[in-house]
Amino acid sequence: MVKRFKIWVYREGEAPMFHSGPMKHIYSMEGQFIDEMESGKSPFLAQNPDQAHAFFLPISVTYIVQYIYLPITTYHRERLVRIFKDYVTVVADKYPFLEQKQRR
Numbered sequence: 001m002v003k004r005f006k007i008w009v010y011r012e013g014e015a016p017m018f019h020s021g022p023m024k025h026i027y028s029m030e031g032q033f034i035d036e037m038e039s040g041k042s043p044f045l046a047q048n049p050d051q052a053h054a055f056f057l058p059i060s061v062t063y064i065v066q067y068i069y070l071p072i073t074t075y076h077r078e079r080l081v082r083i084f085k086d087y088v089t090v091v092a093d094k095y096p097f098l099e100q101k102q103r104r
Contacts (some may be wrong), residue, residue: 007044008052009037010091013059021060034058049095059087 021031036042037056064083066095 004052005044006046006052007037007042007056008046009056009058010051010095012091012094014086021062025062027062030060030062034060037083057088057091059084 003069020035023031023035025031037045037058038071056083061080061084064080068083
């Protein structure tokens with residue numbers, strides 16, 4: 001599997017919400033996976049999107065909750081969903097390859 005399965009990581013967004021995640025936390029698996037993909041050393045990392053079997057959006061749901069959701073006093077889930085949808089829309093608009101790959 002290591003020799004064949006490849007993941008393409010999108011480069012959009014800025015830390016802390018994107019490209020990083022918690023490393024010492026109950027949800028540290030999210031941060032460890034993002035770190036593994038961002039390090040450039042993962043054997044699963046695709047060098048270009050044409051090689052990819054999967055596409056990864058390096059967004060930390062944990063950090064969105066920590067930095068955006070928890071500081072407010074009303075806890076409506078719609079705000080979290082909107083942030084994630086906006087990010088997906090930005091990536092899909094900038095990289096139409098994602099949309100083309102999904103049609104196949």
